[in-house]
Amino acid sequence: MGPVNYFLGFEVKRNNSSLLLTQTKYAHDLLEKAKMEYSKPCVTPMALGTKLGKEIRDLFDQPTLYQSIVGGLQYLTLSKPDIAFTVNKLSQFLQNPTVLHWTACKRVLWYIKGTLKYGLVFKPHKFLHLEAYVDADWASDINDHRSTCGYAMFLGDNLVQWSSKSKKWCPYPLLKLNTRH
Template sequence: MQDAYPCPTPMAAGTKLFSSDSELFKDPSVYRNTIGALQYLTSTRPDISFTVNKLSQFLQAPTKLQWMACKRALRYLKGTQFHGLQFKLVAALCVECYTDANWGSNLNDRRSTSGYCIYLGPNLIQWSSCKQKVVALSSTEAEYRALAQTATELAWLDNLFFEI
């Protein structure tokens, strides 16, 4: 991948990955090791969280299409290798959060994916992208579950700030 061309996004728009989307990848250990490295990288690169979450769902038996999606994430990282988190000093700090859900996005089990990001002033301090634990029966339910997860994290942060 050292000589690969960079790409502008970590995942192609409209990409639908599922367990039998193409033939099996011949070396699953390479896929697993690469995903493990990408998971480690999400601690400083939240922009790849969604992609890594999606690719992590196929560690058991990855396919060639999933490996191609993994290589695209690596190409994205090559083009954005100097990106990362920046922290800025500000006089007043306020907490802002954003949350969203993708209803029934997993084609295998129809579970939704939730994501959130929490800012303290202009600084991103916490983020997540994960599959919901149950199948939502509507997009509204998926959004409410995402909101509940974010509210739980905000309550935890509130307690932490109070103790500090």
């Protein structure tokens, strides 16, 4: 069948020294769905100091659009871990999205617009070492004081596992794990 170039929304690009996984077409289709394919890009997925809450005023008039776009963004985190924290926050408001939540969602889409061709790069290494980074925002949710905990694990310089989840209590402390083999 030959080398894979496109599979389940992922583009695979190879050269002599690396492999690049992107979801450029999927991201572009998501921008079209939101009617934002001609929007201007921004440099961060979330504005500094943004606090999203579950207030029930100013409800967004197209909740199914919000739910669909956030679901699409969740799939996009498979190749864009830089949006995982923000998408986690947005997914907490699927029941009753407000205009503020939709504005924050559009911000992620503006960021996606500017990073369409970004993805995960995998390169071979002579020495494989495992590094893990963990962080938490320690009860910053303004409604229930839950924490958002996240981690990133690297094998060599290759990001191989990551997560961002809302939890009542974060089981792992702030740390950097570094093992070399």
